[in-house]
Amino acid sequence: MQKNDVLSALWGVELLRVDYAGQVVCDAHSGSIVLCANESNIARLECLASFTSVLKSVAGGKDKYNIQSAQAGILNALENLKMPRNELILALSRLNEVGILDLKYLEVLKSFMLGLNYDELSSPSASNTSFKRSMGELNEIAKELSLLCDKSMGSRLQKAINSANNANFSLALSGVVNAGKSSLLNALIAQNLLGVSNIPQTAAICALKYSDEPYAKIEFFSTDEQGQLPKKELKDINISLDELPKYTAASSELAQYVKLCTLGINAEILSGIDIIDTPGIDDAIKAREELSANYLKSCDSLLYLMNAAQAASAKDMAFLRDIVLTSKNSEILVLLTHIDKLSEAERLSVLEYTQRSVLEELGELNEELAKNIKYFLVSAPANIGINELKAHLFASFFGESSKKASIILNAYKKELGLIAGTLFSEFESELRALNASGAKANDEISKLKAQASQLELALNDSEQKIANITNSLKDEKISTQNEISAISSKIADRVMNEVKYRSAKKQKADNDLLFAIANSAISDFLIDLFRDKRRILELKLESFALNLKELLNDFSFKMPDFKEYIGSKELKIEQESLKNAIKEALKSSDLSKNSSALKSALNEFLSSLDLEGQIISLLSECAKDFKNSLENSLKELKEHFASQNEKILEFLSKNEQKSADLSQNAKLCAQNLNKAKELKERLEKC
Incomplete structure (x- = not known):
């Protein structure tokens, strides 16, 4: 279903010619109020002060053109993952329950929203990832600069390239037992790798990093970190994935001594993102619990998984309270898993209950953070909500609003600019000397x-x-x-x-x-x-x-x-x-x-x-x-x-060489000078 089909269903012959290219971003409550307007209820809605107030702030006015333009903008924002889909469906369902939005219009809006699969946005190499585009442009300029550098300047340039291109984001996962972390990780890396016999089955922390060739590294606790365990002198070891069960399977004697398992995997999502699977809570090994806590506190984004059938349990709430009290995560996402086992009505009910429970539990500690927690309904085996989650992560990490991405790009651009400026000055001096x-x-x-x-x-x-x-x-x-x-x-x-x-x-x-x-x-x-x-x-x-x-x-x-x-x-x-x-x-x-x-x-x-x-x-x-x-x-x-x-x-x-040779050297130097000037100008436009 297209956006114009949705508006046609809402307004019939009263639909005006509106712009479908713009975007309107607002909270789910305001968005639902704007979207609920249609040919059958507009006269009644115009009498409500709350409706008029929202229209003034979101749509710019309460005439039909402004309302329909705002509705098109909200639908466009939904397509580009700028609006929370599940929360918006929930808010619209509430308006239906109180008689403001007829069921047939609710079904039209839900059909459009549930039909969004976010395929195009769910890849880190998608065209809309401005970070990747900007990094590619700067890398191309760096490549051209390298052709002008001597050994000393080339070394400086290579440092800048390595620093910018190796600056990864970190994504930590946690959740209670049976929340579905292994299935989710399989879906994120697009490989059926986790949860099978050769992957960690203990409470060990598992770090997934990008690698062209697969590898595994096992790090053990030192004797000082082993606590009440029988003391063992163990050295860290690099192994193949097939050898992992010897060290991480529940039946392995060495499993309890594993501090960290690092897996190198050739998966697209890991290009720029490190994923850390943490036990998070109730780890029997104190040193591992502390290491897990450090990952959870310092990550760029935290995914906390709750089984939808048992969401917002006392253990879930205790974990989230601890995270809010003891860390400064830039983003917290709550994933309600196994939703394929629930009806649509049950999913919305669970989402509403979880949102309310989290807000009540955390509101007094940090109301702003509690309100900004984002919720996703997912089922990895049924491939529900996975593309939406991926698209959100890539937008959060690499999108135009990402602060960390901006810092990385600006630092890279500045250093390339300084190098180009130095080369320009050098070629100027050399050209003067040659002439x-x-x-x-x-x-x-x-x-x-x-x-x-x-x-x-x-x-x-x-x-x-x-x-x-x-x-x-x-x-x-x-x-x-x-x-x-x-x-x-x-x-x-x-x-x-x-x-x-x-x-x-x-x-x-x-x-x-x-x-x-x-x-x-x-x-x-x-x-x-x-x-x-x-x-x-x-x-x-x-x-x-x-x-x-x-x-x-x-x-x-x-x-x-x-x-x-x-x-x-x-x-x-x-x-x-x-x-x-x-x-x-x-x-x-x-x-x-x-x-x-x-x-x-x-x-x-x-x-x-x-x-x-x-x-x-x-x-x-x-x-x-x-x-x-x-x-x-x-x-x-x-x-x-x-x-x-x-x-x-x-x-x-x-x-004393021939003037023709001098002229040729001067010509080459002038070409280099012009190239350095061109690269400086290109950097200024980036």
Whole structure:
């Protein structure tokens, strides 16, 4: 069914000539109100204030042309996966139940929506993936630039190419037993691989990565990580897929020692996306549970599977609460699986119940995130909803609105621009030398030597200045007492929210979960604290970097993310001390006293962490990175000057060659100069 067929069924002879090319994107509730308008109910709807209000914001007015144009735009957005199909069907069904939308019109709209299979959008190489197109354009420019590069510049170009093209997105999967993860993974990779005898059958974490040739790598727990297991000294091993049962089958003695199983698979979806299948919850091995939690917290998108017949169970809700409390996922998708076993009415009922349950459970913790969770009805064996899910993932990762894709492309484009600019300057200098007399060529050499000398002085000067900056940090007075007090209150509020929630359900709060909430909150808030403090160093380095811009071809330095530093340096937090402090503070049955005691305990605990010293230590590391970045830039420029110097010396050694040869060299150099200029202009248009 086409879009014009839908509007013809809704409006009959009252259908106007509207534009079917535009898109209208809105929430499911507003979209259902616009779509429900038709020839039989329009007069009644125009009397409703709520209908008029929605039309004003979505359609721009309540005349029939605006309404029909908005309806065409919504249908177009549905085709391009800009609107949530299942939520929209559910919202329209509710309007039918209250008598606003007749059943025959509901069936027309449902027929169109359920007929969308998203085949064209469900491939990462689809033409609508702007990230792939842009990356292809930049790669083509990089390929042409490589023909102009010498060895030194070629090495720099190759680094840029590798960095941009190896920047993968991460997709983590989790769910309770029998949620259908293996079937879903088979559907995503378009191979009947997972869940068969030679694939991990234990709680081991399984990472799927792209590889032209299939392989498997088994990583084992160290003896320190093996906990209560009998100690075994095991070395990581690379094996074929056929050998996996020896290490991962439930009957294997070694299965319980497997920390991570990495599978290399030639599957289209893995080109740019790493898929991590995690146990997620209730892992008997503590080290594996922690590793799984780290994957779930840091992934770009999390897929949580619920069996539609048992959706929104207590275990499901506990998992989602923990994810919201302890991580900052960019996107959470809830997949209701095995829907082929349910009728259409049952599917909508399950979807509505799950949405309501999740919103009630998570709304008080993070209402915005709870409302933005997306829901998919899927059945891998019956191939229901798989293309829609794939299309959403590719749009989310590689589409125009993807922040991570934008960062990758902009960084790549900037580096290619700098390389093209440097080559342009080099060819200009070389062409001048080729067209000059021997004396002028000697002038060019003198100029290059002066620039090299200037670089040497800049390097010596920079080392002294950075040393002074680093030393001054030790004398910097960084007061954290006020911040600690505010952070303590915020962490206490998070913990008490969980305590009050359990109390309202007449349940005892789990001490381990309370500790996890507090521990995660400490990390989050301290990252924010350290980020604020880094401005002290930024102001000093910014001024210094500005003075270097002209000399170093727009030299710039991006301050590192303190989250990475904290992850690598690990704050010295005594875990048991924190656990005991929380447990002691919450021993009273009076929630008000507990809250006050918890704030005091957390304030005392944070004050003991020597945050001032740790902040200064991290700032010093940033200064060191700045120095290394500067030295690398200076080194690259010196190599380029040396290369140019060598070319001019070569010219001087052959200055008695025939003028025809000189003319030919000048012509080639001019061609290279024009090519570098052309590539610069193409980059500016990308």
